[in-house]
Amino acid sequence: MGTPESMTTPFLRAAGLITCLLLLMTLSGCASLQSELDPPKISLESFKSLPSETGAPRFEIKLRVANPNKQTLDIAGISYSIELLGKELISGVTNEVPVIEPYTEEVITLEAGLQLFQLLRLLASLGHTQADALDYRFLAKVDFNGFIPTQRIEEAGQITLQP
Numbered sequence: 001m002g003t004p005e006s007m008t009t010p011f012l013r014a015a016g017l018i019t020c021l022l023l024l025m026t027l028s029g030c031a032s033l034q035s036e037l038d039p040p041k042i043s044l045e046s047f048k049s050l051p052s053e054t055g056a057p058r059f060e061i062k063l064r065v066a067n068p069n070k071q072t073l074d075i076a077g078i079s080y081s082i083e084l085l086g087k088e089l090i091s092g093v094t095n096e097v098p099v100i101e102p103y104t105e106e107v108i109t110l111e112a113g114l115q116l117f118q119l120l121r122l123l124a125s126l127g128h129t130q131a132d133a134l135d136y137r138f139l140a141k142v143d144f145n146g147f148i149p150t151q152r153i154e155e156a157g158q159i160t161l162q163p
Contacts, residue, residue, distance in 0.1 A: 039151040040073060040100070041066040042140060045107055057114040059090060065097075066105035073100040073144065080110065080140040084159075085125065087118045133158040 045062035052058050061080075067073045075097040082090040092112035100106050137156040144150070 037071075037148060037151070038068045039153055040075075040142060041068060041105075042138075042153055042155070044138070050111065056116070059112050059114065061090075061092075061110045061112055063108050063110065064105055065100060065108055067100040067102060070102050072102060073148075074146060075100065076143045076145045078108070078110070078140055078142050080112070080138070082112075083137040083139070084122055084134050086135070086137075087122045087125075088115060089118050089122065090114055132162050133160045 043064045043066075045064045046060075047062075048060050050058040050060050065075075077093060077095040078097060079093045080091065081088050090112045092110055094108070094110050097108055098106050135156070135158055137154065140153040142151045142153065
């Protein structure tokens with residue numbers, strides 16, 4: 001007959017194995033509860049210059065954010081940037097985002113600053129080329145409250161300079 005120590009070791013191993021299996025099943029069950037989300041649709045509503053007391057240019061950007069999902073989007077914050085010809089000219093962040101109900105849209109007002117050195121580089125490069133259009137890119141990272149994963153949004157295109 002075995003000693004009490006030798007009898008408890010298999011029991012402890014079995015208990016540890018069962019605990020690990022239960023933990024894995026719980027985690028996989030939580031992962032399956034998270035539904036697939038389509039990223040919010042973001043489009044530019046308006047873009048205007050703001051009066052500046054510091055001399056650094058500031059802009060008000062209004063974005064229309066549409067929720068194409070059946071669940072509410074509770075956005076914790078958005079970071080965003082706008083590039084022209086591969087140079088990031090405008091960037092900003094906000095945490096003042098309203099909750100967006102399912103299948104609705106909201107207009108979000110952002111303030112952004114112009115990066116002067118990047119603007120100077122862009123203007124210098126424009127002096128060397130004859131372009132009929134400028135490539136642009138809008139990038140946004142949308143963080144959510146809760147268990148919804150971060151969404152990254154990118155929109156690119158061209159701004160035509162010729163009428």
